[in-house]
Amino acid sequence: MQDNLKIKTGSLCPAISSAGLLGDKWTLLILRELFLGTTRFNDFQRALPRLSPTVLSKRLKMLEVNDLIVRKSGATGRTKEYRLTRSGRELGPIVEYMAVWGLRWRRRRIGEEDYDISGFMWDFHRTLNADALPDGNTVLYVKFKDHDSYSRWWVVARENTVDLCMDDPGLEVDVYLTSSLDCLISVWMGDATVKDALELGTMTIEGMPHLIRTAANWFPQSPLSKVRPVTSID
Incomplete structure (x- = not known):
């Protein structure tokens, strides 16, 4: 074998x-x-x-x-x-x-047919900047407004761990984040900023005022977000 x-x-x-x-x-x-x-x-x-x-x-x-x-x-x-x-x-x-x-x-x-909500959310939750969050539990509720299935997720940060849940963990939610999958990927990849998405209305963040004000600090980001695509081929 x-x-x-x-x-x-x-x-x-x-x-x-x-x-x-x-x-x-x-x-x-x-x-x-x-x-x-x-x-x-x-x-x-x-x-x-x-x-x-x-x-x-x-x-x-x-x-x-x-x-x-x-x-x-x-x-x-x-x-x-x-x-x-x-x-x-x-x-x-x-x-x-x-x-x-x-x-x-x-x-x-890379087109929308290459996107996978479950795979993306796994990357999204493990790149959350937990160091920028307050002490204790922080619960982030993510809602995809353009999908019917796999549209609700909970990200739970506690001490040194960040967990991803598809079922309601029964904890008080600190932040409600609503977005399209395409928009969330764009922000995660560094193609758009949190401020851009909020001003355009393609993403909304509600909940604890402190976390809303500091969203750009804790928001998950791809480790390769600084890599920019080549815009022209010589």
């Missing part, structure tokens, strides 16, 4: 060997999640909702067999966690630069 998962390219070229291992989009997305701190199977599923459990399991096993990750017992001993090896960690700059290149040169080719 393990021999079937080892990548065989039929070439001595190291570049071809690497491409054979990393050339699958799901493999790259799984590696991206690992670099962002995802370690458990269920969290991979939440971050990559379009990836079936069967394919996820197969890709993780392939990465393990090819020595990019190892599977270890978690802190409680009840669950397994996937951890990068030294070989896997060295892929970090490669995957990051692929993302930077894609934002610079392929951004305008």
